[in-house]
Amino acid sequence: MLLTDVVTALGLQVLTSGVDLDHEVRSGIVCDLLSVVLAKAQQNDLWITIQRHQNIVAVAKVTSVAGVILADGIIPEQAVIDRASKEEIPLLAAKESSFVVSGKLFALLSSGEE
Amino acid sequence: MTFVDVVILLQAESLFKGDASDTLIDHAYAADLLSDVLALTEERTTLITGTISPQVIRVAEILNVIGIIFVRGKRPSQEIIDYAQRLDIPMLTTRKTMFEACGLLYAHSVRPCKNRSALDD
Amino acid sequence: MNTNFSYDVHAGDIEQGGSASAALKSELRKIGICEEQARRAGIIVFEGEMNLLVYATNGGTVNATVTSEAITITIEDAGPGIADIDLAMTPGYSTAPDWALNLGFGAGMGLVNMQRNSNFFEIHSHTGKGTLIRCRVNRRKNDAAD
Numbered sequence: 001m002l003l004t005d006v007v008t009a010l011g012l013q014v015l016t017s018g019v020d021l022d023h024e025v026r027s028g029i030v031c032d033l034l035s036v037v038l039a040k041a042q043q044n045d046l047w048i049t050i051q052r053h054q055n056i057v058a059v060a061k062v063t064s065v066a067g068v069i070l071a072d073g074i075i076p077e078q079a080v081i082d083r084a085s086k087e088e089i090p091l092l093a094a095k096e097s098s099f100v101v102s103g104k105l106f107a108l109l110s111s112g113e114e
Numbered sequence: 115m116t117f118v119d120v121v122i123l124l125q126a127e128s129l130f131k132g133d134a135s136d137t138l139i140d141h142a143y144a145a146d147l148l149s150d151v152l153a154l155t156e157e158r159t160t161l162i163t164g165t166i167s168p169q170v171i172r173v174a175e176i177l178n179v180i181g182i183i184f185v186r187g188k189r190p191s192q193e194i195i196d197y198a199q200r201l202d203i204p205m206l207t208t209r210k211t212m213f214e215a216c217g218l219l220y221a222h223s224v225r226p227c228k229n230r231s232a233l234d235d
Numbered sequence: 236m237n238t239n240f241s242y243d244v245h246a247g248d249i250e251q252g253g254s255a256s257a258a259l260k261s262e263l264r265k266i267g268i269c270e271e272q273a274r275r276a277g278i279i280v281f282e283g284e285m286n287l288l289v290y291a292t293n294g295g296t297v298n299a300t301v302t303s304e305a306i307t308i309t310i311e312d313a314g315p316g317i318a319d320i321d322l323a324m325t326p327g328y329s330t331a332p333d334w335a336l337n338l339g340f341g342a343g344m345g346l347v348n349m350q351r352n353s354n355f356f357e358i359h360s361h362t363g364k365g366t367l368i369r370c371r372v373n374r375r376k377n378d379a380a381d
Contacts (some may be wrong), residue, residue, distance in 0.1 A: 027213065028213040029211065029212075029213055030163065030211070030212040031212060032145060032146035032147045032339070032342075033146045033147060033336070033337055033338075034333075034336060034337065034339075034340060035333075035337040036146075036164065036186070038191045040186075041212075048137075048213070050145060050147060050342070051147060051338065052327045052343070052345075053327075053329060053341075060188070072150065074327070076327065077160050078176045094132045095226070096226065097144070098144045098145065098212075099142050099143055099144040099162065099216050099219075099220065100220065101221070102144070102212070102213050102216035102217055103217055103220020103221065105213075105216070105217070106214070106216065106217025106220065106221070107217065107220070107221060110217070110221075140326045146339050147339050147340075148283065148285075148340065148342075148344040149340075149342040149344035150342055150344060152278050152281065152282065152344070152348050153348060153351075163339075165337050165338070165339035167249060167252075167279075167339060168250055168251075168253060168254075169249075169252055169253040169285070169339070169340075170247065170339075172252075172253030172254065172256060172257040172281065173253065173281065175260070175261075176256055176257060176260055176272075176274060176277035176278060177274065178270075184335055207319055217270065226267075
């Protein structure tokens with residue numbers, strides 16, 4: 001499923017500007033611990049987190065995830081958003097909790113498999 | 115869902131001795147960052163986490179969390195398991211990722227609990 | 236009659252981090268403070284304790300005094316002090332070292348959580364000297380304590 005379709009389906013806010021959203025999303029990873037994300041995230045995972053520390057951009061870049069969703073209505077600082085835009089990492093925001101966002105994404109991706 | 119239903123659904127290992135049959139897991143919150151857990155405003159929450167530090171059980175105690183699900187195959191120390199047993203907080207551990215665990219629980223009608231978001235006051 | 240509780244927190248002592256808050260909440264409930272106020276005090280002390288553990292060079296102390304009106308909590312350390320308090324109070328702002336981030340701490344919500352759970356909150360800090368935080372949680376009229 002394409003990230004742009006996930007954005008529409010989940011009603012996500014796109015925080016970054018000028019970043020391509022045509023990335024393929026195959027699965028999700030929900031984790032707030034950067035070292036764990038570095039170890040476990042796969043390319044084409046959509047990363048869901050409440051960690052707004054600026055290092056999320058570097059971690060997203062290194063792991064080549066499809067994008068990052070900040071959950072719980074959390075909006076990172078503009079400097080983090082700008083950095084993500086520059087590094088071409090889609091940064092998205094959801095009002096709901098990580099639990100709900102992952103629940104919905106899981107359902108979306110599962111139904112896509114049939 | 116009952117605690118036992120969740121153990122089956124997540125192919126988990128129970129870390130609780132005794133009867134947890136009256137523990138209903140119907141509201142959940144997933145986080146590895148403990149300060150965000152502390153912003154929870156609703157009791158009767160089940161915490162889903164990959165953090166196994168001693169703080170998790172202390173936060174659970176302060177907030178009257180009714181159950182803890184450890185994901186990613188994480189297993190807390192025996193001390194934490196014993197402490198939770200004394201507090202009567204059932205815990206389980208599953209190899210599933212947090213994404214899968216949340217996905218499955220959500221699909222089985224477990225709902226989110228209220229969390230005071232960063233922008234409220 | 237006032238009741239006092241006092242706890243020392245050692246820098247870097249992850250194993251014990253949070254034990255003071257759990258102990259205090261339990262003590263408050265035993266003397267009849269209602270659940271919500273005890274929980275708020277527990278959250279304040281938890282965040283304070285974790286800050287001492289992660290940031291205070293030599294740890295610090297947590298004191299809680301219960302009077303008929305309120306639970307007053309003070310958290311004190313001797314350094315390093317906070318350079319910019321407004322910044323430190325911004326949700327999400329964190330100077331946590333990597334070891335703390337990887338253990339689930341340092342989300343940048345500690346001081347904010349303390350303030351949100353207090354009826355009165357003040358913080359004083361000087362770099363090179365230390366930090367003092369004072370929080371008050373007002374008691375409910377119908378709680379069972381004294």
